[in-house]
Amino acid sequence: MKISNRIKIFSLFAGICTVGVVAMAFTTKVVDNPPVTGEVEAPVVVKNMLQRACYDCHSNKTDIKWFDKLPIAASIVRRDVVTARKHLNFTEWDKLSKGEQDSFLWEAYNMINAGNMPLPEYAALHSNAQVTKEELAAFRAYLETKRVKVTNTIDTVHTAAVTTTNYPIAPTGIQFSPEFRNWQVMSTTSRIDNTTMRVMYANPIAMKAIKEHKINPWPDGAIVVKVVWEKEVDSEGNMHPGKFLNVQYMVRNAKQYESTDGWGYAKFETPTLKPYGTLLTAQSCASCHKAANATGGIFDLPTSN
Amino acid sequence: MRFPIILFIATMLTGSCMQQQKEKPAIRPYVFNDSGLKVITTIINEKAGTVSMLYGNKAAMDYQINGFKAHQPNEMFQLVTFREQDNKFWFGSYINGELLHVETVKTQAAGQPTYNVQHYNGPTISAADPARRTDFILSLPPAFYPCEPHLSTDKL
Known part of the structure; x- marks a missing residue:
């Protein structure tokens, strides 16, 4: 009799829960x-x-x-x-x-x-x-059908480059540094979904990780820098880097940048290297970089397959 | 009723596992060693399906980037040419693929600069081309980098 009451109470409780969930x-x-x-x-x-x-x-x-x-x-x-x-x-x-x-x-x-x-x-x-x-x-x-055709001819007059050593800092705390000019080139890309061309540099930690195939995940301290220009076409049809657009950083620190999949993002625009965006922008970067999960969030690695 | 909930939890768990089981990409070996040379510019030849990177030593950079008006002896330029290929991770982007050849131009105190080419893959550049290739390489304007003195418009 006791057991039967328990079953009844349990059944009633289960029934109420079920009705609640269905509701x-x-x-x-x-x-x-x-x-x-x-x-x-x-x-x-x-x-x-x-x-x-x-x-x-x-x-x-x-x-x-x-x-x-x-x-x-x-x-x-x-x-x-x-x-x-x-x-x-x-x-x-x-x-x-x-x-x-x-x-x-x-x-x-x-x-x-x-x-x-x-x-x-x-x-x-x-x-x-x-x-x-x-x-x-x-x-x-x-x-x-949406390939973008480059029509700019070589005529960009560049403004003076930055001469200060007091380089700007992005909202993510990443500071621009010209040091990347001494790093090895990781790759170069040409986009057809817009009119830009890019050169990617990898710091020694990042380059070592690439060569040892240890990029999933990348080691802390790895940095990849991307320099972006508008393409310009010469009289023979060759494309050259024209108007300078920006320099972009990806800095690896799994703990510090946990909310953006371990990468800190920064973008410095125009020859004055104006920091772009907010912390929310970095979220947007991280969201898109998920498409490169196979290579630890980095898109531009030359592959042989 | 329990089935969808269990299925939901199961898919949440397996979803993250599936992400990690994707095909591992084969990263192309880095054949060219820049030996401390710096990038002067990049040139894309869509007709030939190639992309080239022009590197230079300090003397070459002095001419190209730092505004020296005339060539000095011991400038070394290397034009490294790759086949362009689809970027596996972004449709809408071409990326450098296999290394085709490396052309080297060195200026001398007197006379014509020297030229040589090392082939890795792809078609051989004919022997009649050195003078034309040397002129082409030395005429390339540098890319604008925002952190160093730049006088590219003087050379266009």
Whole structure:
């Protein structure tokens, strides 16, 4: 009789919990859907893919499933949607410049191609969010039509270089230093999603890590510096570094920069080396650099495969 | 009811494991040793699908970067040419690939600068080209670096 009462009480408790959870699943409001101001434009296959795989987080058309409303899940979903919309919102597309729109499309492709988006845990629960090879190929073909042509000819008149030794400091605490000019070149890249060319330098710690294949994770103290110019074309069609744009730093310190995956970010713009952005900007850098997970967050390593 | 929750937790855990199990990239060996030379500029030849980096010793940098008006003896320039390849980690970016050749130009106290080329991969530069290649290498304007004196417009 005693055992039977316990079972009854337990059953009642379990029933109440179940009803509560079910009620939550149908009534909890995880996020609002603000008005759509302007949607991304792309070929049908690409647009359908974006709507199916990306819109739940990166738009104001979030479709919340019942299991997204469950305890714990709801708070994770809310966090993901808020973060995603802040970074990129396909239904507030009109708020971006043409250059920003294109830049986000290239980023979206690369994040999907790297397997970072849709988030693996999201895709596992939302089977229709998987991006097929055909869709990715269509996305790539669409971006091929957006290659940026370099038209600037060699005529940049450079302003005087910085002569001070009191170099600027970025919000992340990273100070510019011309020391990188003595480091080994890690790589050089030419972009077709914009009109820039770059040279990457690696300090001795970073270069040793590359040569010993110890870059996952990179050792503390590794520094990679990227110098960015606009491309200029000469009369024979060769591209040269023209207008100087910025110098970017990635400084490895797993503990100090834990919130940005162990890398500290800094960018110094124009010949006066004006520090760019805020601490929040570094979050945005880290978010994009997740696409280079295979190489510890560094994009520009020459590979032989 | 429990199934989605268990599945959710399981996918959160396996998601992070999956990230670490991605294909390991094969990083291309660094064949060229700059031996302390500094980068003067970078040149991209899209038609040939190559990218070259021009390096110089101190005397070369004095001419190129520090505004010396005439060539001095013992300047050494090295033009290191790579094949351009797709950047595996960023569609929309080309990156230097295999090393094709290294051309070296040295100025002398008198007479023509010396020229030689070391081939690693790719087509051989013909013997008739040295004078033209020397002129090309010595005519390249330096890239603007924001932390050193710069007079590139004098040489354009």
